[in-house]
Amino acid sequence: MVAIDPILLHILLIAISGTLICTAVHFIPVGGAPAAMAQATGIGTGTVELAAGSGLVGLITASYMYANGPAPGIPPSMVMVLAAGAMGSMVMLASTMFAGSLVYAYGVAVPFASAQVKKDPITGERQDLYMSKGTQGHGLPTICFVSGVIGAALGGAGGGLIYYVLMQIYSPYIAASAAAVAGVFTMGVFYVNAVIPSYGVGGTIEGVHDPKFRRVIGKDVITSFFVSLICGVVAVFIAQGMIA
């Protein structure tokens, strides 16, 4: 087996985690301003806002998992940190979407309907019949909800992975404040990779079933990989400044 240089491996892992975050954003059903007025399907906010909001909750759970390893000073396995990030992120997005659905159902009074598919791929229910006049769907049908949860899991895992890698890089140099630097840098990479898909999807996407998903994900993922690679290089470079 070919041995990979640890620095190169760290950079590659950061690039992969950035790509995971970028992929995640495509899964999250965001309808932007029209969705806030029940004119479009999805959550009534922007891609960056929601992806970052859920991913950052994942970052908190991942960092706490990292700080509570099997023994003091020994972090848990990488998979465990990723899973904790995914869990936190999924819980945030699921509770947000559920509360959003409550408002759509009982506050605004609209049935949930997707404009992109005739039948919900999960429940098999007709969507077009429930789409009111002059709208592009409304609410959060089951497919959007499930797609959002999958996206949150990917985003949270991506955030957890960057945090894990950065802690591995920075801990030997600045043990006390490594978490702060790693946390802020993770947030930065999160925003970078949440913004890239916004251009691809044009601000709104319904989730995995949206034709836009297949159309843009390839280009966005490649872009994100290379941008995250640069972020990884920067992350390693700033560590050099920590050597006393």
Added chain:
Amino acid sequence: MVLDLTMSMAILALMGALATIAGCLEDLESDVGSQSNPNSQVQLAPQMGFLHRIFNKAISGEPISNGLSAVIGGTVASVLLSAEFYPLTAIVIGAFVAAIILGIFATTSYAGRVASQTRFKQPLYMDIMRYTTPSIIAHNFIMNFCLVAISYIQYEILGYPFTIPFLALIWGISAGAIGSSVGDVHYGGEREFQNREFGCGLNTALSGRIVRKAESGLRNSIDNVWFCAKFGGPATGIALGLTVFFSSWPTTIWGYTWKAIGIGILIVVVFIVLNRFLEINAKNAYGPYKEEKNETEAKA
């Protein structure tokens, strides 16, 4: 600090309660100041010839302006804590400073936004600015207090690796994201367009035609927050409260194990099922809007 299970659960419950209040007040602050996506309609109305008396701030995207507010509160509290202030005093002063700064942003953005609409004859109502800005500051103060208190508990008592300002920033952004996703729908989808037909989405043709008359007199943002406090705000609070509670509850009970992760995933599955129930309920209550075409009948 090592806590026993009862104490850990008590702290978690306190954090959940604080988050519920923070989420609710965050959304109500964005409603009284008219921020985020629904504000696009408030901005659009004068261009369509509908002049109004609604506050119009939209400093930036809701999560970002909210994160800014929370991080200022966290930073000031952190500085005061290092000067050995009593924690409650430090958090209160931090929250107050952040709320005042948001108030400054609110007035400048309201004046700036309305000034940019001079050509549409939208007036800048000084009484609206005088009455609404203190309400924005008050709502924001309570939200800042709750979020900085959560960050303080997480950092000082639970031993989270991030500092108070950073935790406050993350919770501020998350609270803003939830407020923008949940409560704003009640403001944008329902309150701004109570003139639309009940039980359906907003027809694109109605864009900008916001309701401008109140139960008595002309509608202003105080009327809007009164309405949104009945449903949109509490729903946002529940979402943030559930997020804070359920993101920590599994690890508090089952430790840092795979079992805890599994329980977290189970919670998400329960949410998916609950959403499905809501979907069925809403479809039965309001739809369908069109008759299903029976192809075999059509052929006959």
